[in-house]
Amino acid sequence: MVDQRVIVGRREPVFAYPLLVADELPPRWACDVAPVARCRGNAILAFDGGLPAMVVEPVEAALRDCLGERLSLHQVAAGESLKSVEALLDLYRVFSRSGVRRDGIVLAFGGGTVGDTVGFAAATWHRGVPWVPLPTTLLAQVDSAIGGKVGANLGGFKNQIGSFHQPSAVVVDIGWLAYLPESALVSGMGEVIKYAVGFDPYLWGLLVCQDGPVSRMKRDLLARIVRRCIELKARLVALDERDLGPRRLLNLGHTFAHALEGSGACLDHGSAVGLGVLAASRLGIRLGLCDPQVEGDLVTLMIKLGMAVNLEGSVPAALMNAWDADKKHRAIDQIVVVPTGRGSCRVVLSPPGHMVREVTESLFAPL
Secondary structure (H helix, E strand, O other): OOEEEEEEEOOOOOEEEEEEEEOOOOOOOHHHHHHHOOOOOOEEEEEEOOOOHHHHHHHHHHHHHHHHHHEEEEEEOOOHHHOOHHHHHHHHHHHHHHOOOOOOEEEEEEOHHHHHHHHHHHHHHHHOOOEEEEEOOHHHHHHHOOOOEEEEEEOOEEEEEEEEOOOOOEEEEHHHHHHOOHHHHHHHHHHHHHHHHHHOHHHHHHHHOOOOOHHHOOHHHHHHHHHHHHHHHHHHHHHOOOOOOHHHHHHOOHHHHHHHHHOOOOOOHHHHHHHHHHHHHHHHHHOOOOOOHHHHHHHHHHHHOOOOOOOOOOOOOOHHHHHHOOOOOOOOOOEEEEEEEOOEEEEEEOOOHHHHHHHHHHHHOOO
16 A cells, blocks of 8 residues: 655745555555656656666666656766765756756656765756655665755765755655665664654654664564654644744754764664764753753664664764764754653754764764
8 A cells, every 4th residue: 555645845836746655565655756756758767777677677666667668777886985076067968968958857766865965966967857865775764755855975075056946756665675684774773763762752662662783673663754754844844844933843863963974983874863862961961951861862772673873993083074964054053963861852053062072073972
């Protein structure tokens, strides 16, 4: 069965799109995509070359049944290397050869980096062509595929170029998660932890009741977690599409995470987010805004799920420079989100620099 949910961006005219949550092979949702996107022209499926054939081939076949010769395929190499200006130029050339125009559609089939980069290429090709993310990783399904944020990296810093380009639809097929390695599932739990700590005691309870690491999580529970995260993000996107108010709370853990990634201390975004939420909880406790027991409970939960709670090696010299370069900071202040309990969080403006440094560097100390 397919659930249809709607995300609404509050702009004029009001913009809404369907989000299809499925768990089915073959993918019967394929013929829903083109009509929803009002696709009358050519289409391109940009897919992660690392996906197994048993995932790609049914989707390609189902889309070709609906789109015929109008469908082109383009393989991309996933990972942070994809989020580059060079990769964008390559995508533009592919779009041109494939004849993709405003009456066509771009489908981004893969994890978060595929969605971010292909989505940004769609946003800037012919001043914006319709696109549909088909997220295949846990991290992308619960977070990056929802809400229309697209972009690429520049100068080693995360998402320095980007835009808001809402998709025509989003397709989340839980079945794709069965083909992920354990490391990818653990990475995705970083974003799940963010939602649980910052927004939802119910989700926190689901995770606490999980018996063992995420690799042993039952499929029905994983599906409940994915759906709940989607609901939480959709609610905030509907309130604040352009990230000027309540949606900023979704950056919980990300300011620290981007510093870890930008300095080379952590190359895995999901793990960096999990560590970032831990650092944010420590900052919230130091500021007197967070229940001190949250840190210990969070560490216990992360260890149980198989997540890293500290980093090996010395503190990178570029760590705080990467913190200062975060795109969310403004000229007059720095914007940081900290948890205030198990299921709540708040924005803090320009926290004391020595506290930020201390909690960030604490991630490099053994427990």
